[in-house]
Amino acid sequence: MLQTRQDLQYIDLKIDHNSNGWKMMWEWHKQIEILYILEGQGKCYIEDNEYDFAHSDLFVISPYKLHKTELVDKKGFKVLVIIFNLELGDKFPNMDGIDVLEFIKVNYADYSPMIKLDCTEKERLELVFDRMQTEYNSFPKTSLDYLISLLHILIIEINRIYNKQINVNKKCIDEVDLPQIIVESIGYINQNFKQDLNLTRIASVFHINPSYLSREFKKRTDMTVTEFLNSRRIHYARNLLAKTDLKIIEIALDSGYNNIPYFTSVFKKFVGMTPKQFRNKSRARVFAN
Structure with a gap:
């Protein structure tokens, strides 16, 4: 159970300050957790993913994600931890009509929980x-x-960083002179x-060797054909x-998947949740609005 001040329960x-023989057990909770590395270096594990972090790296950990941090040297690391209830988002003004917590709620594959900040982003x-x-x-x-x-x-600042990074990645792909x-x-x-x-x-459609297509596709796009x-x-x-x-089975078939368990597995890998969970969250947001 998280220990919070009684006047600020949300x-x-x-x-x-984590150093020497400090060890952290795996944990998960219903709150959103933001970690900002102030000093030192270490490792962060979020479910099946491992991240090496250092000063000024930022983590945004979605609710119910298994995670822990780990020392890599005796110096340890110093981290700012902010944990808050998802319900606080209901108190945000919404004049722009944008749910700024959507990237955390939906957990799209485009959004990595770890962010490398540039100097301007770090200062802001x-x-x-x-x-x-x-x-x-x-x-x-203290004023809540x-x-x-x-x-x-x-x-909002974190959203802007994410959006900028995604746009830069798309621009780089668009500007590549592909064969x-x-x-x-x-x-x-x-x-x-x-x-x-x-x-x-x-490969057969273009009368080329599959190995050649596989090698060139990965080299040029940083993705395999699959x-x-x-x-x-x-x-x-x-x-x-x-x-x-x-129905989910109809969507799977229409999307090119004849094996439903495989569709569910691939969907969860890309989106971070099962098709059913994604649909329920999407509908919940519509009803909430």
Whole structure:
């Protein structure tokens, strides 16, 4: 159970100094957790993923995600920890009509829980962190309204960082001068992803060796043919789950998957939850609005 101040039961803020023989057990909780590395280095494990972190790295950990941090040397690390209830998002103003916590609630594959900050991003976030610490420690004059406002600003800043990084990645992909065979392969997958496709079949369409296509596709796009095909199919399935009443088995078949357990496994890998969980969360957001 998280230990929080009685006057601030929805948000907890602290600085941890972890060194020497300190060890952390795996934990999970229903709150959102933000970790900002102030000093040192270490490792963070979030379910099946391992991350090496150092000063000014940031983690945003979604609710119910198994996680722990670990020492890598005797010096240890110093970390700012902010933990807050998802319900605090209901208190954020919403004049822009945007749910700034959506990337945490839905946990899209595009969003890594670890963020590498540049100098400008670091300065902007540290200003907010400093104000939050000052306000949190100003007991008994602490204003929950002020803390919530600062938290809202922090989440908006994190959203902007995520969106910038995603746009930069897309721009880099768009600007790459891809060989014609890769461009044509991508076009073929985009048009025929509902069919029973695999590397061998795609290669045969263009009369080339599957090994050559596999090697060149990975080299040029940083994705295997199978990863790209699954990404296209899951993007399509995600829209159907959110916007239609089709049964999950119908969506799987329409997206190109004949094996339903495999569809569920791939969907969870890309989106972070099962198709049923994704649909329920999508519907919950619609009803909430």
